[in-house]
Amino acid sequence: MLAETSNQMKALALKLFEINAFKFGDFKMKVGINSPVYFDLRVIVSYPDVMQTVSDLLVEHIKSQELNSKHVCGVPYTALPLATIVSLQQSTPMLVRRKEAKAYGTKKLIEGIFNAGDTCLIVEDVVTSGSSILDTVRDLQSEGIVVTDAVVVVDREQGGAANIAKHGVRMHSLFTLSFLLNTLREAGRIEKSTVDAVAKYIASAQINSDGSFVGGDKANLDGANDLVRTRLTYETRANLAKSPLAKRLFNLMANKQTNLCLAADLTKAADILDMAEKCGPYICLLKTHVDIVEDFSDSFISSLQTLAKQHNFVLMEDRKFADIGNTVSLQYSKGIYKISSWADLVTAHTLPGRSIVQGLKAALEGEERGVFLLAEMSSSGNLIDDKYKETSVKIATEGGDVDFVAGVVCQSSNCFAFPGLIQLTPGVKINENVDKLGQQYQTPEHVVKQLGADIAVVGRGILQASNPQQAAINYRDRLWAAYTERVAK
């Protein structure tokens, strides 16, 4: 590989990671087991510069390997735009494979003009077992078209190349998973432990052409993924975080050894400041509801900020924004509270859709801020269902605003997979199960070990204790011990 091409490939690898075209965590795969790495090259259509570079490199690769053919055909659907650009750049006519034959008209599976005996080069985005390429090859061959080569963007190195070779098709990849991992590692974007976890998984999850695993039963591979977020340390997860606020909070938690958030739900400014002074050394986050403070003032906020600095904790306003983008933008930055001017983090419902995140971001003027999106609630009888939860997590993990989303407020460890996000879980108390108004409580150990909380929110468990400072120490100790046991497993 020429030095210039190699540098271009490395720069593209970093860019693909930056735009979330691939990520690390615990992802359900088509082959039936969870993987520590996931590629989603669908996102590149939103980045014309990336699209251009990928297709330029594909064309260069096709030329250097002398993959001459009469047609090109993309494996539906992600590779279709790539195949189109390759076709245009090389003036090679394209064929389009339908996934299902039309129920009317020509009922063709392959669209385009061709003759039996014509050659066709396959274009694909990501190869795992090679089965998607083989489906396309089969349909082309059934029309008498000859396929000998496939050019792909990423080879996950799980046996795909060997599987398609058994059907007489050679695979030529721009990137191997190993190259991508080494490039990220060299650039300091991921830790060695991440590289090792992925390498261990890939070695044990080799796939045969019939979809079975080389090592036998897929049940044996259940523990093959070491990148399950609840088993990773906060330090490791800080490295994987896309949001600067999540990075900062993970590092703060690791250094200060606390995963306790104090919900300072008090109605007098002096009482909140007193609680912040007493509990500050033991918490990573202090959460407010400023609209319940009867004597709110700018000086209250500056005193709170001073304490946050002095005791090294982050400020969150639990506003639970839920309106249209324009309104939340105003609610966030204007009015008497001017939340965006002092709260490092805020919370928001996903009910209005993606525009909630865009609306909040639009209010900022360069401040480093973040949002936690609510995907579940702790109150009994709340209306959130699985579909709502799933869509909330999509908003948190996909799209152009992921650098603003620091975490998810939820009640279960299977809510999201991406280890760079923080799970904030309220509803924590040692001696009670419920309050009189629908709140449901779990113990510190249960929320961390069973429910997957990274930060546990404790309000009245501390505020109403006879000695709040001692209570904060107890909660901090129990939550931290639960976390260290969780990652030591």
Ligand SMILES: O=c1ccn([C@@H]2O[C@H](COP(=O)(O)O)[C@@H](O)[C@H]2O)c(=O)[nH]1
């Ligand atoms: O689902 C949710 C979301 C937010 N909260 C908030 O957490 C605290 C809990 O206070 P406790 O006194 O420990 O019950 C409170 O500020 C809520 O607004 C929640 O409880 N559940």
